Amino acid sequence: GEDVEQSLFLSVREGDSSVINCTYTDSSSTYLYWYKQEPGAGLQLLTYIFSNMDMKQDQRLTVLLNKKDKHLSLRIADTQTGDSAIYFCAERPTFSGGYNKLIFGAGTRLAVHP
Amino acid sequence: DVKVTQSSRYLVKRTGEKVFLECVQDMDHENMFWYRQDPGLGLRLIYFSYDVKMKEKGDIPEGYSVSREKKERFSLILESASTNQTSMYLCASTAGYENTGELFFGEGSRLTVL
Numbered sequence: 500g501e502d503v504e505q506s507l508f509l510s511v512r513e514g515d516s517s518v519i520n521c522t523y524t525d526s527s528s529t530y531l532y533w534y535k536q537e538p539g540a541g542l543q544l545l546t547y548i549f550s551n552m553d554m555k556q557d558q559r560l561t562v563l564l565n566k567k568d569k570h571l572s573l574r575i576a577d578t579q580t581g582d583s584a585i586y587f588c589a590e591r592p593t594f595s596g597g598y599n600k601l602i603f604g605a606g607t608r609l610a611v612h613p
Numbered sequence: 614d615v616k617v618t619q620s621s622r623y624l625v626k627r628t629g630e631k632v633f634l635e636c637v638q639d640m641d642h643e644n645m646f647w648y649r650q651d652p653g654l655g656l657r658l659i660y661f662s663y664d665v666k667m668k669e670k671g672d673i674p675e676g677y678s679v680s681r682e683k684k685e686r687f688s689l690i691l692e693s694a695s696t697n698q699t700s701m702y703l704c705a706s707t708a709g710y711e712n713t714g715e716l717f718f719g720e721g722s723r724l725t726v727l
Contacts, residue, residue, distance in 0.1 A: 544715050
């Protein structure tokens with residue numbers, strides 16, 4: 500099918516690392532994305548990874564891509580209360596043509612507690 | 614700063630009413646999208662447009678229509694609102710093919726149909 504799957508909830512203690520996992524469908528997807536949605540707001544691109552990469556690091560964020568298993572993860576180091584949000588995994592499958600029709604997962608709600 | 618503006622943040626309508634949701638982007642983007650966001654279901658594509666007066670159905674177009682008379686504006690129309698169309702509606706835009714595919718989102722329009 501065309502489902503991008505991710506768990507719905509994650510709860511972590513402030514200062515710990517958070518790991519959000521995602522499985523996607525199209526092994527030929529060129530780009531994979533993590534979007535963040537804060538309460539009452541639209542989605543904002545957090546980071547993305549090109550399919551020829553295994554890992555991408557950007558300050559507290561680390562993205563790991565396992566193309567063989569079609570698995571994407573987002574690690575947030577030293578998680579803060581401001582990281583509480585919904586995180587969406589998304590892929591751009593090859594059948595999207597030139598229109599950037601992304602397929603989104605259901606979103607993982609990250610709750611950070613003291 | 615790039616901007617996607619959705620004219621109505623909150624709307625309450627009655628069953629059978631015609632509803633217009635407006636979206637304007639200031640980035641000269643070719644592609645514009647309407648998504649519906651429901652808890653546990655993530656984002657589902659209703660319609661998208663890749664040029665003025667051009668549109669294509671997404672995954673859940675039933676009960677909706679769209680209009681794109683100008684490049685910067687993409688409207689979602691509910692001809693006869695029903696209670697199962699109560700949802701958060703997100704508009705997004707993106708440039709053409711040769712880019713990372715980043716979608717820029719508006720803040721969303723929360724529609725309640727009574």
